[in-house]
Amino acid sequence: MLDLRTPVPLLPDASGVRLTRPEYHREFREHRKEIRGSDSWKLERLQHFEETNDESRDALRNGDWPEVLRLFETERDDTLQEAREQESRGAPFHRIRVVEEPLTPYVQWELHWLRMRAECGHPVRVLPATAVASVETEGLLPELTLLGNRVLFRVIYTESGRPDGAIRFTDPHLVQEWAAYLEKLYVAAESMQTYFDRVVAPLAPPAAA
Template identity: 65%
Template structure:
């Protein structure tokens, strides 16, 4: 387990952004980043992605089609990783996993492995490693851009995206960035995890 406990995230310090506003705000801020690290923490084990052809293929049970659609995006992944490197703005993604893997997470780990192969920074951490921080509930879904803004992504009960809470208080953002950074430092490279855990698995059931 990690020695540190996750910091608090006081709801009253945040500002709710509807999904379209969140996407626009996130995109504008990320494009403007220079020479600063960003962090993404993923904890939920099931999501309902919107407008993702590969996710739709998984729902239909077309596993090979889902993987082909991932591979078709390889060039775009390489380009985005190169752009991050040019701007000195690494985007570090930490995926918390529970085993046995849900169909969604098994599918997503194929995408994250491909992302890492294309130059993105992705690590995997077992849920047991953050148990000390989850005595009162699961860790939130967070993205931190450049140490200046934190988004707590909001989902419906079915796992559909529903906007985000935006936090800009420097102390709050800084504490969470430090927590995710420390957790990331203990995590496994997604490619090693994939070879050990994901590669031997049969195709997941439609989900």
């Protein structure tokens, strides 16, 4: 059985640099396009986010599930191209989605989108919350993005789930420890497709959220 204890020390705010949402988005894009021959990682733990400027999210709020699925399909060609571009640079972007069951409407919506991305060649895995319960006695795992073993972002959200920038960490030892930890979580997780077929596919469309 894998030891899923988090690295010590954790990620105190004082060890990083606080970024506004536009600053985080700009730095994410700049770092992402420079990566060659190195993995990147994303860990999602919260079970509800308030996505903005997203038509499929608006369709979910309105209870229009067929429109949600149609909009996901319109992204397929661009998603395929993105996966091929990442492969050509040797820079895969791995996603680890922690899930609690029963699924929230948001997570059910997101898993359909992640399944589409997995079908297009993006590495996505699902980790049950029970697998990390023993390390969450003092709080949930953070929302993280780690790019090319260079920079780690702890992504910040408001209590209502709205994005609120990030804290950037660049200490090499800290970044390497968290890269190893995220890889360990990824290995422990289930493939997106098998989880989707087993848990998500049988579900009725989620309620309007």
